[in-house]
Amino acid sequence: MRFLKSLWRRVEAELPAAVAPQPTILAPLPNGANPIHRFIDDMRLPREEHRRDLELRLGVRPDPIYRSxxxxxxxxxxxxxxxxxxxxxxxxxMPPQFPITRFSALTWFQDDAHANLDRTARYLEAWFGPAEIGKQWNTLIATWRxxxxxxxLIAWPPAWQSGDLRNDAEDRQPxxxxxxxxxxxxxxxxSMxxxxxxxxxGFQPIAFDGSVGTARMARAGTSAPYDTALEYARxxxxxAASWQGSLGLSFGDEALIIVSDQLFVVPRESIIELEVLRLTPAKGGGGSSLHARCRTQAKARDAQTLFLAQASDPDGMNGLGRQLAARLGCPVEIGPYFPDA
Structure with a gap:
């Protein structure tokens, strides 16, 4: 339950509105290829080999910067x-039976976050053309898609950060x-x-008081799923545009379908149980959230948890949880109340 509470806190995090720079949208190459795939291939990054095989071949080691x-x-x-x-x-x-979906690097030229991001963006312009650089919250960003x-690209200019935050990695590597x-x-x-x-x-959306995902989640089909979501994201x-932000069942109740930041299609036999997390008003306003614990091949988890829906009422997800559990033939746990600290 502690994991579910932290998961909900993560998806619920809301920040003040800000106007972020828009991503540069790239057209396919003349041969129809994706220009970002060409960049990945030219960097000799393996985007098709499965994680299990890569970890066996290259090993798992501490990140030289963050040590994870x-x-x-x-x-x-x-x-x-x-x-x-x-x-x-x-x-x-992370499920091992899929390719790695995300690669990362760090660049540094001088003790100036703006200059470091700008120089990296200028290098990438040779591949993708220029991108808009601008502020989003407390970060400087630029994106090609x-x-x-x-x-x-993202940098955290020190002048935009809270002075009371500590980062062990930054202490080791200023x-x-x-x-x-x-x-x-x-x-x-x-693909499906x-x-x-x-x-x-045969998707049959279910009406309920609450929302699927959060207001700030991307729309399904507009962002890449994370590695942990690959088993059920499609x-x-x-x-249909009207299905965005909805959940329901297939005809015959053979699958649970969630349309949030991704399209999730979960066979009923893959669902272990549903769980409702309930928070009473305290420092926060309280509310409830519904989660599905699903079977996974990830070696360190007994289940993959999918965030389904939420409501402002601490008991707002009880009815939906019971309805889905009855139709899917799985148990539902209505958790105890926790203060929304």
């Missing part, structure tokens, strides 16, 4: 100013305070099988 577990691509082509080789985060909660593949983070998403997402297409074609080939 990572696959380190020593043979990849580094970009100018790179502080270390390209890496991909490794976590035993092709389909749902993406290259993003250049991190002004470094530019380069994040590459391949956009990999499984014929059975899944039939389920989605490319929304034909998705």
């Amino acid at each position: 577990d990572a696959v380190i691509f020593d043979a990849a082509i580094g970009i100018p100013g790179a502080m270390a080789p390209w890496i991909a985060r490794s976590d035993a909660g 092709s389909g749902i593949a993406e290259v993003g 250049r991190l305070r002004t470094a530019c983070h380069v994040n590459v998403a391949t956009g990999f997402c499984l 099988s014929e059975r899944e297409r039939d389920w989605v074609a 490319a929304p080939e034909t998705l």
Whole structure:
């Protein structure tokens, strides 16, 4: 339950409104290829080899900067100013049967976050053309996107940060305070099988008081799924606009379908149980959220938890949880009340 509470807090985090620079949308290359895929391939980053095979072949080692577990691509082509080789985060909660979907690097030229991001952006202009650079919250960003593949730059100028925050990695490596983070998403997402297409074609949304996902979540089909979501995320080939922000069941109740930041298609036999987290008003306003615990091949988890829906009433998800559990033939746990601290 503590994990679910932290998960809900993460998806519920709301920040003040800000006008962020828009991503540069890239057209396909003349041969129809994705320009970001070409960049990944030219950097010699393996975007098609499965995580299990890569971790066996290259090993899992501490990230040289942050010391967390990572696959380190020593043979990849580094970009100018790179502080270390390209890496991909490794976590035993990531399903191993899919390709790695995200690679990252850090660049640093001088003790100036704006200059480091600007110089990295100018290097990438040779691949993608210029991108708008601007402020989003307390960060400086620039983004290129092709389909749902993406290259993003982000830096945290020290003058924009709260002075009371500590970061152990920055204490060890002070250049991190002004470094530019380069994040590459391949956009990999499984296509629907014929059975899944039939389920989605027979999608029956369920009306309830509350919302699917959060107001700030991206719309399904506009962003790449994270590695932890790959088992149930599917490319929304034909998705009615009216289905955005909805959940329900396939005809015959054979699958749970969620349309939030991704299209999730979950066979009923893959659902272990549903859980309702309930928070009473305290420092926060309280509310409730509904989650599905699903079977996974990730070696460090007994289940993959999908965030389904939420309501402002601490008991607002009880009815939906019971309704879905009855139709899917799985148990539902209505959790105890916790103060919304």
